[in-house]
Amino acid sequence: MTSATDLHGAPHVARYLETDGEDGFYWRNGTTILILFTTGRKSGEERSHALIFREHGNAYLVVASKGGTDAPPAWFVNLQADPSVEVQIKGERFRATARVATSAEKPEMWAKMTEVWPDYDEYQKKTDREIPVVVLERA
Template identity: 85%
Template sequence: MSSAIDLHGQPHVDRYLETDGEDGFHWRNGTTILILFTKGRKSGEQRTHALIFREHEGAYLVVASKGGTDTPPAWFLNLQADPHVEVQIKGDRFPATARVATAAEKPAMWAKMTEVWPDYDEYQKKTSREIPVVVLEPVTQS
């Protein structure tokens, strides 16, 4: 059985969820992965995505890069339609609200993300689309 380091997309998500991140949390080049659960904006069905993340002031940052294509990833369009998402980090799954980093916040957040995945800078050079940093803020239970 190959390691999740060699997996992408749904096979990575499946392995991560099967093992509560034991296989799949640690990924390439020292990055860490969370699973983002969104609701399909057309289908209404749950969608899952394995994304590189970093913790930042009690929230979690992900980048909607899609490798620098001119169209954003489907998960980003889904969370724009419905920002109420769920996040799983290892075995911990919780509700969160997604928002795009503000112009004031983005430079520091972008730098934090490119520390672990320098390719984001190359992706940005490939497209005229401004690649957003998405902030996933855990919903506190009252």
């Protein structure tokens, strides 16, 4: 059986959901993972993504990096079209509203995220696109 730390994408999401995060919540380098559920802007279908997150007050932070590509991740484009999302952390699934961190908030939030995943700084250097920090607030 493959360790959840070796999983990406759909297989990671499936293992996480099957085990309520028992397998998949903890990922590489001590990071923690949530599952973000968005609505496809074209299909209207539910989409799910395993993302590194950190708590920030009563909210949760994720980074729309897509490894530093020039195009943003599809989940980010979807939540821009419809910021009503669902989040699952371990066995708890709840509704949330997604928003991009303001320019005043971002430096502190970015630092918090690069503390657990320093590669975000390298991803930002690879693209002219400003990589956003997304704030997920319980609805």
